[in-house]
Amino acid sequence: ADDIIIGYAAAITGLYAPYDSVDGAKCEIDRINEKGGVLGRKLRLEARDMKSDAIASAAAGQELIDLGATAILSPPSDDTSIPIAALAAPMGIPVLSVASTQVQFPAAQPENAYLVPYGDNLSAAAAAEYAIKLGYKNAVLMITRDIGSYGLALPEYFGDAFTHLGGKVLKKINFNTGLSDYSAQLAEIQAMDPKPDVIFGGFITPDGGVFPRQFKAAGLGSIVFMGTDGYDDAGILKIAGDSASAIKFITHGFPTPGSALEEFYADCTKRGYQIQNIFFGLAGEGVLIIKTAIEKAGSAEPAAVNAAIKEITDMKGITTDEITFKDRGGVPIKRMAIVEVKNGAFSLVDHILPQYVPAP
Amino acid sequence: MEYFVQQVINALSVGSEYALLALGLAIVFSIIGLVNFAHGELITVGGYAIFFTASVFLPSPWLALPIAIAGAMVAAVVFEKVAFRYIRNASTNTGILTAFGVSIVVQNAFIIFVATRPKPVETPGWLSSMVEVGSYRLPVLQILETLVTAIAIGALLFVLKKTTVGMAMRAASKDFIAVRLMGIKANSVIQAAFVLSGFLAGLAAVFIISRRGAIDPFMGSVPVLKAFVACVLGGLTSLQGAVVGGMALGVFEVMLQAFLPQEVTAFRDAIVFTAVAVVLVVFPEGLLGRKVELGDKEA
Amino acid sequence: MSLFLRTSVNAALPILLLVLFGAIVLLFAEPFQVRIAYAFFMNLTIAVGLQVFMGNSGVVSFGHVSFMGIAAYAVALLTIPLSLKKTLIPDAPFGLPEIHLDVAPAVVAALLITTSIAWAFGFVLKRLGGAAAEILTLALLVVSYVVFNAWIDLTRGPRSLYGIPVASSLPWAVAASAVAIFVAKMFRDSEGGLQLRASSDNLLAARAMGVPVERLRHRAWVISAGLVGLGGMLHATYLGTIGPNSYYFTQTFLIMAMVILGGMRSVSGTIVGTALISAGSELARILENGPTILGQKLPTMFGLTGFFLGAVIVLCMTLRRDGILGDDEFEDILRNRRARKAQGAALAADQPAS
């Protein structure tokens, strides 16, 4: 029989490049094909670089649709993913953003748009719950407009949950990503009284490491930095140096021995892939979700697969063992991992599913 | 009060960084009339130079400093040799586009051969420590930055104003051929200018990387843009102008960040650029550029 | 010959060729290739628009892509269905949550808004030249980007604005680029265009010849902004979704490269530059994906497109600093050849007989 095509309009170059992983998707497809494929057919990945650009993304999406893709994995930002989903909608082809945690994407195209990860409101709530549990009372929110709603809405969700749980947001401070110097923000916090226990933001590499580094250098090493998956990159540890111990974050999963993620990483490394960060696992998970749906539907017909995704409950994934799409409007509910830095390495604190979740 | 002093120090060090970069841009501009948007990539190359040597063998992070500077200087010479040499005396636009071309090539080379993602880089620990000055605790980096910038600027101005090479550099900007007619190897003179700009970029790279601890292919883009604005703000053809422009821009940015209400800081860059625009409308020659009445004698 | 007629004659060839190309793509190409062709025509419209200002005044503009953004946002805000607007931008100013227009009137309105903003900005810009003017245009780019990003009530900020009716298609893009080329050529050949080009050659001499430099710069600026705005509307009404990142440096550099590479002083040059860069990126894209050539599967090499773009720019500029066509239009190239012969003859005749 013909191969089943899974398309991937990936941000291989440009702004969003660090958050997509063609390799992760490839590896999972290798694994599935090795075990005989799906419904007796092999899976085939067609990846196209969308260059982090909206027009190129739509063209890439169209090409993948033309190729007859059963489902399409899409890039991390909503303005690049929505056009693909819009183009795919008439055929009922499901489009899954591998890295985006921004709930706007499924909201814009509810029929066929999905996130592979949890939504930002969920992870921010988890972070807030954990922060309260650690006894933090005062928080500062760091806001940036340079990385979509991740930098803007995520901290707001945190603020919402944190105050709901009894904490206090002292201040919101704006910053730009990619700068080398955050001394102005630092001085602002230095001048605060009382000082915050925790600073939360939609941090990505390297800023997530630069902040604690500069705070520590200024004698503010006791303030904790919290964020979500943007922190999940081993580079942060070196960038932050000894200040890395101030970092705690919520992410998609953790490769603890015996976990599916650890097994996936180990297997893929054996196959010659280089694991760069958690997005490698998420891309694999995207493929796995599609595979599960195809099996459920008993067909590789896009519309059937699309319908099947909407019915997924408690699926065992790669980054986590509980994934539910049913009745979630395209944003799955997933168990998340709390990670902190110990002895210069990431270590798992716990898994979490928060009680209170702010509205998206 | 302490807050204010702290922010002033921040402003000075950010201003110094911009001044350092702006000076590098201004040297090249005042010598071959090229707005070198690839100046930022010199920083990037400096950073990756540390990264590569560190991944092979680097006994001490101390060595990171000369390596970054050397890397940037070599890159500057290479840029000149393979690209800028061929567009001398061309129009500004040709220059700008060529420089973009160079910077795109360099960025993508790092993307293809290294990675898009930021890479951690180590610099000496003492660079990010603090010293006590009176009742204030000040970051070593900031003091050093301000100091080194001041020295570099002083030395540079001396070279350009008082030495034959310096004179030749200033002469070559307007008439390359006439400089050769003086028996001066104008090529070397221009290369010297690029070496200087590379040196300044390398210096800036050290400071940037010590703060940031990471490198990535695009790390040069924002700084070079700021430097460009700073140069024009100060008066493009005057080196002192570049310094003043850099300082002014840095101080203004930090002060806005520090003293504007939070809702407004989201618009900070818009405010900064609007202010720059207003300054230029009032002083089209930049803050230091004097409008000399030349009649029909202007270039 | 009247200007209009002359322009019609001179613009006919490139426009016909482009229309032909568009028709072939539409008839024979895969849908995704149609999208790539669409991007080409959209960029061509924008590049030619930018050429009107840069090419004639000689002032580099980093700011034109903001007009693309302004027009795109304007058309989006006017055409997104009211029901969707209530959820997306319930707090939008100017009574926008209540306003809805069909695409055609919205395009007209957006064009008016774009050119009005350009016109107002032009009062400041026209008085400056050189680097100061460049920074001013850069300021325009940054300020408008910040506004797109930070005026959340109006634009949703960094989150994208979606639900714009997808009304455009390849023929529209072809038509828009044809209009742009016609307008650009007509302006270039007009009296004002000639005088403006003279001023970019030698400002003082132009002033001494009574050239109203400021007024002409202003005119070029507004026309050029309108054409770029047209391109922005092509962008919004094709994708149906827009976000601030499409209207910033990446797009600016791309368009600038297209304009300068072919020779920014000529409209034909801009067409050549745009075609070259688009074709080159497409070629690089095919190579990137690891095609099968002569039965040999090549490895995938992502990042090549960017590398290629940069390398081509450097190469072209170092070999032909004034761009591929230099100052010449297609029609000039032929005429110049004839003129050079004539000049040679005239100079020879100039010498006293021996």
Add this chain to the structure above:
Amino acid sequence: MLAVSAPAERPPEAEPSAASGIVVDGLTKQFGGIYAVRDVSLECRVGQIVGLIGPNGAGKTTLMNLISGTLTPTGGAVYLDGKVVSATSPAACAEAGIARTFQNIRLFKRLTVRQNVEVARITRRRLARGAEKAPSVDEILKLLGLDGIAEAKAGTLPYGHQRRVEIARAVALSPRVVLLDEPAAGMNEQESRALIGSVQLIRDRFGCGVIVIDHDLKFIMEVSEYLYVMHLGEVIVSGIPDEVRHDERVIEIYLGRKARK
């Protein structure tokens, strides 16, 4: 080569009225401490060719810059047809009817010779000045012997031709007064002799006044109807060429002893 064939009839209304033409009154220009032009008064009526000579650095070009609006005077005023034109912009002066050439040639190098002339012509058309007697672009090119190279890019021409393009461009404005700054520089004797004819032809054909600066003695003495001699920013002698030629001071500071032989 230079079109001596063009019609040479003088316009009938060549008798200049006192108010028509340029009157410079007490003009002064200071650069820092240097007086480049100091209290200069002179006159050039429409239909008149006035020469301006003086040692290098005497202030001739500066004076021309002041008259054409390229520099703003420190003191004094310039009147054209009785109206003040000083302290306005170059474009305003051009519009008022003062055209000029430049000592350091300033052509639109990337435009063709014809387009160079056309640029000025457009301004004239906009002002609808002298429409009845304005020669066509072709005629102007012919007048200056440029008709054969009309389509050549101005920047590639040899020096001597470039000078003539400058003149053609200036007169295409149909000015009231045209200022020529060293038009004969770089021309050999024959060419500068032909230039005398062209300048006179221009004056006749356009009915304008001409102020001309040059160091080519044969040329300037023959072409000028009246001469002003500047030295250190001031007009020190003025008169008809034959008087000036024999003025002791002029010989001393400008002509040199050899000129007498």
Add this chain to the structure above:
Amino acid sequence: MLELSNIVVQYGVVKAVRNVSLKVGKGEIVALLGPNGAGKSSLVSAAVGILPVAAGAINFDGTDITKKPAEAVVTMGLTLTPEGRRVFADLSVAENLRLGAAIRKDKAGIADDIDLYLKMFPILGERYRQTAKTLSGGEQQMLAIARSLMSRPKMLMLDEPSLGLAPRIVDRIFDLMVELRKTGLTMLVVEQNATEALRIADRGYILASGQLVYEGEAKMMAESEDLMEAYLGAGVH
């Protein structure tokens, strides 16, 4: 001293100089004459190495310099005062002169020479600290000439040195050239002012339409009215 053999200079496809050969002997003053656009400037520019030659050979002082870059040629002692002055506009008069002596090391000698030329052109002394672009046309011309002498060349090529100079200064320049010849300097002078140039020159060449059309003794040339009239438009009224 300088020998040009079969030189061709091209701009694109246009040949500005076609197959020109000429010689300048040691200590000579040679005039290079010809109408506008004859190719005089192109020829001397090629000789000094700022324009490439398409064909032919250049020999200076016994060395083949055809492919040598201008800076090397100048260092060997052959200098050009280029057409159009080309002073360093943003540098002061002092700095222009100093750069003129860039290849010399003798500080004292340089200072002496500067004094010498300031005495010769007093106006330059008055404008000593002023940027060169604010000088008048003639002042710039004087500066350009003085600047090229600052390198103490063995041979100097002057492209229209009298351009824009007051008659008195023109005399001074030509006198200076006669003086300089006495010190052993070899000179090639491109001039429009044929009468003056031939007065001081030993020999002359006439270039027209890129080709050499005449060469001979200066005196003979000056006396030949036909020649003067035919090629140089001089001599007859």
